[in-house]
Amino acid sequence: MSGDHDDLDAEVRRLLGEGDDLLEEDRSEGALARYHAAWERLPEPRTDHPVALDILAADGNSHFFRSDYAAARDALMTAMTFGGAVDNPYLRLRLGQCLFEAGDEREAANWLAGAYLLEGSKLFVDEDPKYLEFIRSQLQPPPGGWPEGW
Structure with missing residues (x-):
């Protein structure tokens, strides 16, 4: 089971990194697709996973740069439910x-x-x-x- 968890974590972090790279290149649509794919790979409840905060923050940031303030707010408000956020x-x-x-x-x-x-x-x-x-x-x-x- 640990191997499956490690594989999932690596896949999610890979997608998150690809999204970050695309955002750096001002390709926010591609970044959003990677962030959403990373989010979808997390098992329920998604917010129980430490990487979920990183995904939500990146998603909110990407939406902000697209001037989609409602979607950014929603992602960031969900992020704020995490301890320490x-x-x-x-x-x-x-x-x-x-x-x-x-x-x-x-x-x-x-x-x-x-x-x-x-x-x-x-x-x-x-x-x-x-x-x-x-x-x-x-x-x-x-x-x-x-x-x-x-």
Whole structure:
């Protein structure tokens, strides 16, 4: 049985890696196909498998880059049911961005502010500045004002 499990894990991780490679090449449709294939190979309940979080995060990220914010939000909200996922600043960032783009500013502020508090502004360096500006508009400045570079 262990061999079957190892084979399944290797197959799922191979598909996940192929999806990541395709996403790097801006081939999000192919990436999504690989992520979905990896997800389908996981036995039920799928969310019991450690690699499921990686698949959901990659799927959400891929949908985000396709501007399919509802699908990205759904994948990332499922990812947030995993232990420790809410402490992942990158997942919080991406979920907050999806909510922002979908017009749910209240929830977006919760997730984006959490991402900022966990990781700081460096998490936002490669992101559209509107997200960091939005967070700033939602928070009270600290005593003495916002730090340099905020």
